[in-house]
Amino acid sequence: MLAVVAHPDDESFGLGAVLAAFVHTGARAAVLCLTRGEASTVHGVEGDLHRLRARELATAAATLGVATSTLLGYPDGALSGVCRSRLVGDVGDAVRDTGTDGLLVFDPSGVTGHPDHAAATAAALAAADVLDLPVLGWTLLATVAATLNAERGTAFTGHAPADIDLVVPVDRARQRAAIAAHASQAVPTSVLWRRLELLAGTEHLRRLRAPHRRE
Ligand SMILES: [Zn+2]
Numbered sequence: 001m002l003a004v005v006a007h008p009d010d011e012s013f014g015l016g017a018v019l020a021a022f023v024h025t026g027a028r029a030a031v032l033c034l035t036r037g038e039a040s041t042v043h044g045v046e047g048d049l050h051r052l053r054a055r056e057l058a059t060a061a062a063t064l065g066v067a068t069s070t071l072l073g074y075p076d077g078a079l080s081g082v083c084r085s086r087l088v089g090d091v092g093d094a095v096r097d098t099g100t101d102g103l104l105v106f107d108p109s110g111v112t113g114h115p116d117h118a119a120a121t122a123a124a125l126a127a128a129d130v131l132d133l134p135v136l137g138w139t140l141l142a143t144v145a146a147t148l149n150a151e152r153g154t155a156f157t158g159h160a161p162a163d164i165d166l167v168v169p170v171d172r173a174r175q176r177a178a179i180a181a182h183a184s185q186a187v188p189t190s191v192l193w194r195r196l197e198l199l200a201g202t203e204h205l206r207r208l209r210a211p212h213r214r215e
Contacts, residue, residue: 004124006116008057016175023065039076087123113155
């Protein structure tokens with residue numbers, strides 16, 4: 001399984017519990033992260049985010065049991081302006097390098113409202129069309145998104161239960177350890193903590209794409 005994400009921390013803050021669950025069942029997981037997250041306005045520790053966040057990603061991925069993490073250097077905050085075919089090529093390269101037979105991404109909405117998340121998922125879906133791969137999309141229940149937005153003024157997008165394909169019971173221990181590796185971003189004021197509290201031991205996935213042929 002290859003997780004395609006926009007920023008270092010998306011694999012942990014967003015997909016961490018699901019990735020850990022897949023690894024726990026014996027799947028081999030890899031992460032392709034398209035930017036170095038240098039544009040973040042959150043700066044929980046001293047230092048250059050460009051370098052810090054690369055290290056944080058490597059540590060977090062290892063904590064989740066992810067076998068391979070690849071970090072590219074597209075501009076953080078401007079992923080939707082990058083030529084789609086370049087991103088599709090990068091996803092294709094990562095699929096071939098890792099022997100992937102399925103993709104895990106943020107929901108096409110981007111989940112948190114960050115346009116980079118939607119751009120990363122759009123590239124992954126386009127690559128999956130070329131390679132005929134299944135794609136799972138991580139989403140939130142609409143009620144959880146609405147609660148967060150009401151409490152924190154955020155722009156989360158969720159889905160109604162009828163639009164959710166998989167309800168996955170998760171153990172968050174590895175995810176929480178991976179989150180801790182992202183010290184520059186996992187600040188006490190982050191909405192992340194409230195989201196994890198609301199989600200408790202459950203994550204929600206949508207089947208965004210099914211393969212046409214099965215081998
Ligand atoms: Zn992100």
